[in-house]
Amino acid sequence: MLRSPQIKELRKSGKLQEALTMAAEDLTNLPEDRFAKSNIGWVYYEYLKKYVQEENVIKFSEILYHLTELSLPETDKMLPDNIAWQTGKIIFKEVKKQYIDYTVLYKIIEDCMTMHFTKPSDGYSFLLKAFHKVLKPNSHKYIELINWWNLDNLQEADKNKDVLPNGKEVMSVAEQVLTAYFKAKVPVGNEPIDKEKVFESVAELDKAIEEYPKYLYLVYFKVKMLLAINEKDRLLESFLPFAQKKSGEFWVWDNLSEILEDEEDKVTCLCKAVLSSERTENMTSNVHLKLAKYFLSMNMFPEAKWEVLKIVDIKNAESRRIPVDVLLLQNQSWFTETESAENNYKFYQNHAENSVELLFPDKQTEYIFITNVNENNGMINFTKENDQLGFFNKERNRLRFPIREGDIIKVKFDIFSENAPSKIIVAKKDSQETLLQRNFKMVVGDIRITDKGFGFIDDVFVAPHIISKHNYAHGQQINGKAIRTFNKKKEQFGWTLL
Template sequence: MFDDEAKKPFQAEKGEVPSLMLSTARQIASAWLRAREFWQLDLDQVLGFINLTRRQAKDVKHMIWLDYDQSKCLIVSGQYEQARELLLPILQKKQKEAWAWGALAATYQKQDRDLALKFFAKGIVSAHDVTFSLKLLQGAIPLLLASEQIAEASMCLKTALQAYQTNGWKVKPELEKLMAQPWYDPNVDENDLKVFMKSLCRDASEYLHGPTEKVIGVIENIHKSEKGFQVFVNRDTTLAVRMGIHKSNQKPQAGDYVELSLSTKGNEKEVVASVSCQSIELADVGKVEGELRIAPKGFGFVEDTFVPPFVIGDISNESRVTALRIMAWDKTKARHNWKAIKLEQIEVKASSMPDFDDIPF
């Protein structure tokens, strides 16, 4: 059915279009999900064509969507473990997408209610707009009712209903049935839902990478691209962190302390989560106060601590400063030395001189 051209993605003006073979495989999966009760084609035949497409189609960019379609077919057929094997790599790339978290939650609905609710919650708070979380809100309701969290279930239903009303959409029959249930309280304050959901899913990302290890470090510098930063843990360990996985209400800066979650893959450790935290005492991190001495080449020193030019900024020579410093490797001297990562200027108050008239003679 498919020649070599049909197996290649098409380069259009607005970007790459999936190959004909990949598009057909996705349509078959969608059709099976939509009309599986009436269609005579067996799921094994659908999965067989999907796997054939995965082997033969030349698509790279869009293959992730075929994995997603296959996972949905597997969930419907009760093959939850196999579905998760496909979903976890997708979620590691799409952690900010509500639909991806909703799919993972669906694999746990009949096996682990707490995990299912955790992942539904993560999807709900990750949604860019409430309309992207409607299926997740509906999926969370029976799980909340099962754990007797009636008020929270009412919040989910009310939030979903308001989205339908705001957009002028006809409310789905299944939501109308829920509205008629005696447990539903239309007077509940749905504004409390987001805080509740955040409390449920604060560690959800850690489940994507298996067991994790927590470490605390200090941000050494922000990358020039501003897409990440370097974290100093100790003189032997410095870790790169992608800006996208850092959770904070403020933009991270050099000198901020962060708690990192590390996943071990083989002999390497990967940072899978980062969150701001309070400062603690670290063996190779300290502070020193003194006079900043700037050399002609732009770098400086505070006592025995080297200060890079970009750390000095617009602070003047001979200013009184406090330097946050780390014990970093000095390539020139082939040894560890103190290096400043942040300077704070100390304002020197003018000394109060007695008035001339007050001096006794």
């Protein structure tokens, strides 16, 4: 007969060894009895709590193994659900230590994966958070973890961003796990690639992207997978929305350089990658190596040597091994016979100038003629080639170059409106002969100044501030430039002196 009340009393009073001895005797007599297993299981659980408090991970692992030997019924989830919390607690304690015994932690995780938990549940999610901390660096084990845990068990709470005590938001558990999981599935190194498995991973990724559209990095991993098997069809279409949102990251441009086919576009992307790597220069060796090979193909040996030396500097700064490809370049005759360029930054700047245009291939390039610049509020009025009128705010569109009345700007609009500020995604000073001839002319003639302070040179309007600025006098001959502007009151175009 089981002594369940006595075992429970001993356990509750902290007499764990006596409780364990009694429960073990009962289990020996009734080895298949579910209640005998439950009795000793709860004693083991008290030991787990004890070793969590003592931070004794080895003893914790030993007890956990004894629990797995019980082979508890799949329907008995109360004990495993409680074990989940204690397991998570001790793992979080261990990963904060300077020395981490991964062998023991791996064993704990393997043993937990034989148990039956309530799914989904808070305890099961807590277990995932803990296991994520341990297995994230190990791609093979991380994939095994997620296949066992099953991402369908994510709860709504797992999808909410965590808020740190200082108020800073960090990735939700779901985003962290999905990011680590699909990163682990990207083919790396020289291992043989199973195309069918990669396509299966891409299909799985597409489902995740549809379910979690705000998790931008999922698209990045899709790109890496398809690049690994040289499948570029529709890749650009998938990657561009992500790249547009992350255009300040060097690796976005590095990846785009691999997707695009045009050689000059590739170089543009690589140059933009370097210019976007101010905070992550230590990660750009591969970009510099690609540029070195490009310069060599163009017989630009001083520039190529500078790229190679840059890689060496990056690696030496962190006491890291020089890549074999770089060592091979250093041993070639051109390297020893060439004096290095001072640097390649001017080349980068010149070639990256139009890089943003590559992110918006479907947006039409247009030319606009600047008709008015309000220095006080930053609003700028313009005329399009078809005489449509519009305006935009210079600061909100982050246009850093000076803009003056009479300038012609080559643009790509994200949003164009005649009644609200337009949004510009690409802008560059340019020239366009047809637009210039229609909206600009030279003026020679005598000025007529009215009593109200404004004037005319034939049909050209002269604003009071222009008269005041140049101290024009009535009847004075003026030789100047005029632009075509729209008169809202008369609802027609006219000419205004600059």
